[in-house]
Amino acid sequence: MTAEEPQARSASIYFVTLVGLLVAFPTIIPTTKALYSIATAAGLSAASAWQTLSVAMCGVQILLIFGIVLFVERRPLKSLGLGRPTMSDAALGIAMFTAATIFSGIYALIVTKIFPHSMANIAPEQFKRVLTVSIPAALALAVGAGFAEEIAERGFAFDRIRSMTGSVGIAIAVVLVLSSAAHIAFWGWRYAFMVVPTELILTLVYLWRGNLWPNIIAHSLYDSFPVLIRMATLAAMSLFGLGSYHALVAQFRYGYRDYPGAVEEYTRALASAPKDSRLLSERAGAELMTHDYAQAIADLDAALAGKAGDPDYLMQRAMVYYYAGFYQQAKSDADKSIAASPSARWSLYEQRSEIEKWLNQPDKSIADLDLAIKLSKTKNAELFRERGQAYLAKQDYDSALRDLKQAAELSPDDTETLSSLAFAYFGKKQYAQEAATLTHLLEVDPANVDAHISRADARQRLGQYQAALDDYRAAVKYGPDNAQAVNDLSWQLSTSTHAEVRDGKRALALANHACELSGWAQATFIDTLAAAYAEQGNFNEAVIWQQRAIDLAGQSDASLKRELENHLARYLDRQPYREELPSG
Amino acid sequence: MKGEPVANGTSLMDSDYARIFVSPRAIIRAIVDRDPREHVIAIAAIAGFVGALAAAIQFRSPSAFAIGKQSIPTIAPATMQKIRIYQVIVWPVVAVVFLYIRGAILRWSGALFGGTGKTVEVRAAVGWSLVPAILTSLILLAFTLIHPPPAVAASDPHVAWATMMGDWPHLTLSAVLWLYTFVIALNCIAEVHRFSAWRALGAVAIEQLLIIGATIVIATTLPIAYVFLFR
Numbered sequence: 090m091t092a093e094e095p096q097a098r099s100a101s102i103y104f105v106t107l108v109g110l111l112v113a114f115p116t117i118i119p120t121t122k123a124l125y126s127i128a129t130a131a132g133l134s135a136a137s138a139w140q141t142l143s144v145a146m147c148g149v150q151i152l153l154i155f156g157i158v159l160f161v162e163r164r165p166l167k168s169l170g171l172g173r174p175t176m177s178d179a180a181l182g183i184a185m186f187t188a189a190t191i192f193s194g195i196y197a198l199i200v201t202k203i204f205p206h207s208m209a210n211i212a213p214e215q216f217k218r219v220l221t222v223s224i225p226a227a228l229a230l231a232v233g234a235g236f237a238e239e240i241a242e243r244g245f246a247f248d249r250i251r252s253m254t255g256s257v258g259i260a261i262a263v264v265l266v267l268s269s270a271a272h273i274a275f276w277g278w279r280y281a282f283m284v285v286p287t288e289l290i291l292t293l294v295y296l297w298r299g300n301l302w303p304n305i306i307a308h309s310l311y312d313s314f315p316v317l318i319r320m321a322t323l324a325a326m327s328l329f330g331l332g333s334y335h336a337l338v339a340q341f342r343y344g345y346r347d348y349p350g351a352v353e354e355y356t357r358a359l360a361s362a363p364k365d366s367r368l369l370s371e372r373a374g375a376e377l378m379t380h381d382y383a384q385a386i387a388d389l390d391a392a393l394a395g396k397a398g399d400p401d402y403l404m405q406r407a408m409v410y411y412y413a414g415f416y417q418q419a420k421s422d423a424d425k426s427i428a429a430s431p432s433a434r435w436s437l438y439e440q441r442s443e444i445e446k447w448l449n450q451p452d453k454s455i456a457d458l459d460l461a462i463k464l465s466k467t468k469n470a471e472l473f474r475e476r477g478q479a480y481l482a483k484q485d486y487d488s489a490l491r492d493l494k495q496a497a498e499l500s501p502d503d504t505e506t507l508s509s510l511a512f513a514y515f516g517k518k519q520y521a522q523e524a525a526t527l528t529h530l531l532e533v534d535p536a537n538v539d540a541h542i543s544r545a546d547a548r549q550r551l552g553q554y555q556a557a558l559d560d561y562r563a564a565v566k567y568g569p570d571n572a573q574a575v576n577d578l579s580w581q582l583s584t585s586t587h588a589e590v591r592d593g594k595r596a597l598a599l600a601n602h603a604c605e606l607s608g609w610a611q612a613t614f615i616d617t618l619a620a621a622y623a624e625q626g627n628f629n630e631a632v633i634w635q636q637r638a639i640d641l642a643g644q645s646d647a648s649l650k651r652e653l654e655n656h657l658a659r660y661l662d663r664q665p666y667r668e669e670l671p672s673g
Numbered sequence: 674m675k676g677e678p679v680a681n682g683t684s685l686m687d688s689d690y691a692r693i694f695v696s697p698r699a700i701i702r703a704i705v706d707r708d709p710r711e712h713v714i715a716i717a718a719i720a721g722f723v724g725a726l727a728a729a730i731q732f733r734s735p736s737a738f739a740i741g742k743q744s745i746p747t748i749a750p751a752t753m754q755k756i757r758i759y760q761v762i763v764w765p766v767v768a769v770v771f772l773y774i775r776g777a778i779l780r781w782s783g784a785l786f787g788g789t790g791k792t793v794e795v796r797a798a799v800g801w802s803l804v805p806a807i808l809t810s811l812i813l814l815a816f817t818l819i820h821p822p823p824a825v826a827a828s829d830p831h832v833a834w835a836t837m838m839g840d841w842p843h844l845t846l847s848a849v850l851w852l853y854t855f856v857i858a859l860n861c862i863a864e865v866h867r868f869s870a871w872r873a874l875g876a877v878a879i880e881q882l883l884i885i886g887a888t889i890v891i892a893t894t895l896p897i898a899y900v901f902l903f904r
Contacts, residue, residue, distance in 0.1 A: 177781060180778075181785070181879070181883075183883055184879045186886050187882040187886035188882050191882075310886075317893045317894070321892070321893040321894070324897045324899065327896075327900055328896055328899065328900070
């Protein structure tokens with residue numbers, strides 16, 4: 090045991106220890122969170138703010154602890170367990186790292202077995218978060234945390250708490266709790282719960298050896314392990330001839346939706362093979378996701394220069410044009426792609442059909458989807474859904490229903506299919522089936538605000554007012570800032586013919602919120618506001634706002650204007666508006 | 674124990690090779706006092722040979738594994754068998770190299786627990802503790818030949834586990850023999866460090882953790898270093 094023995098206790102020791110503990114565990118006080126918010130408000134991305142702030146915090150933490158020890162406590166740095174590092178420290182550090190990894194894995198297995206819902210996927214989520222920063226930054230963070238946390242938590246806090254309380258047990262418990270809790274600010278409480286075994290091993294070994302170097306090495310290795318494993322896997326894949334290292338890193342980052350990072354890595358890969366068409370095409374894919382259409386098209390031009398008339402690159406350029414809004418160029422490239430393809434491929438026809446939909450050529454789009462369905466070897470739910478949607482655009486509800494039912498059969502829980510199917514039933518005025526389809530959709534996605542609104546409308550048409558009201562309420566619950574949902578509920582609360590449903594006060598608050606959300610520019614929402622005033626008996630305000638709604642509607646929509654004027658006439662007669670609905 | 678000579682007996686049953694099974698501490702003390710280098714390298718090389726031979730005979734088909742999402746092709750059984758036969762030649766050398774590595778690490782990890790053994794003495798303890806390991810390998814090999822285990826379908830871990838568990842006589846015998854071998858090894862290491870077998874357990878745990886950790890670190894950093902430095 091080389092850690093220092095408890096010293097004489099005095100008020101100043103308690104004060105210095107308290108200040109030191111606040112420095113040692115900064116994340117348990119709101120400072121870090123506040124700094125993080127300031128950094129993101131100043132325009133730094135979440136990843137950059139995290140990376141910059143964490144490295145800076147590590148540096149500041151180490152300096153402050155050193156300052157307290159050297160100038161306030163007037164003790165040597167050896168009192169933090171920092172002697173001269175040796176090979177023996179490195180070896181023990183590596184052994185501790187292995188022990189921490191093994192025990193953490195076993196602990197994670199047990200915890201996820203006991204709490205399968207709340208404790209699952211912690212490691213993958215952490216891994217994803219680590220991937221948001223670059224590799225050098227992630228390694229710097231790992232090493233920085235290894236030094237800062239060990240110096241602060243074990244080197245400083247453990248000895249001081251032990252000196253202050255005279256109890257090793259209390260010191261272990263306090264350091265264990267605080268060092269685990271220190272992870273909450275950045276990683277959340279679940280991760281803090283998962284690091285307990287690692288913190289315990291680090292604390293016990295420090296208690297045993299009184300030397301911080303093995304802890305620093307083990308901690309740094311443990312934190313950098315996910316990054317090292319990722320780098321090693323990609324390097325090994327590269328050595329097995331599965332692609333250049335940077336191209337593999339780029340694919341990896343693309344897979345984790347880090348598109349700017351993927352572009353960066355593809356650029357590195359292209360530095361050694363600037364004319365590689367495949368790399369250019371893949372970089373274009375990443376650029377498309379960052380909405381850098383010009384660069385994506387330039388890359389695909391270059392890819393096509395290297396591999397003239399390649400149908401895949403042509404179709405990829407067509408889709409970039411399509412997303413950029415250049416539909417004619419998109420169509421032209423898509424036609425060339427299909428012409429150049431040595432064999433008919435359903436995916437090419439499917440992509441061209443998408444472009445044709447936007448060019449308002451539903452028949453051509455349907456014809457391409459017919460071909461795609463014929464060429465596809467398996468029954469593809471997506472193709473049936475797309476053709477169903479194309480029929481919906483043509484208001485051919487029978488054909489749409491046929492395809493969408495087929496798609497729903499193939500992929501029963503696809504929310505996009507269910508939503509389109511419900512719309513097809515609406516088009517056929519089959520409201521019961523529409524409501525049933527939306528019920529299925531809401532079983533899959535209970536927080537789908539649009540589905541709640543649509544089912545509420547369908548239920549109203551079926552005369553199921555209470556059920557409809559429940560849906561409007563659910564829509565506002567899941568989408569408190571969804572202007573349509575807020576407006577629709579307000580309208581029900583103002584205009585229902587059922588007195589027990591009406592609630593003028595809530596209706597007015599909701600109507601004001603909906604108008605604010607829509608920038609006071611939506612005639613129908615202001616109409617709802619007027620209805621809420623009328624329901625409260627404030628007809629003067631109702632008339633003012635109804636006139637405003639009529640002005641906004643202008644001449645563009647004659648039927649809407651006529652309806653709004655009818656509402657106005659009632660308010661002038663000092664009568665609230667009541668919506669007559671079909672009987673159930 | 675020092676000063677009480679333990680005869681390097683004339684018959685096999687009276688020799689150190691047999692008596693280490695029942696009095697490991699006394700035998701290893703006598704050996705290190707007499708000559709800590711005695712037969713150590715030869716025992717390690719034989720242990721490597723027997724281990725590789727047993728592995729070659731108890732051959733199991735390796736399953737394909739993957740790096741990233743790219744699967745690495747399964748090694749053909751014939752090729753694997755060749756590899757295992759080559760191992761019979763290579764493993765004795767590897768075993769001697771490991772004897773030196775483990776000797777050095779266990780001297781260090783034993784010292785962490787207050788051990789006073791010298792590297793050469795710890796190496797003798799590691800080497801001589803392989804004698805029971807050799808016998809265990811031979812017994813298990815004989816048992817395998819008499820009572821062949823069922824083939825394991827390695828592609829399905831549940832099936833593989835169930836098949837393995839179904840072969841309980843082999844498993845039980847293995848567990849008992851290897852546990853006994855391990856306890857003898859702990860006593861040998863404890864004796865040369867002049868501490869308890871429990872401390873030897875701590876020293877061995879740290880040694881194993883270091884070997885695994887170092888392997889992970891090397892396996893992780895080597896491909897990275899190669900890619901960044903040479904490509």
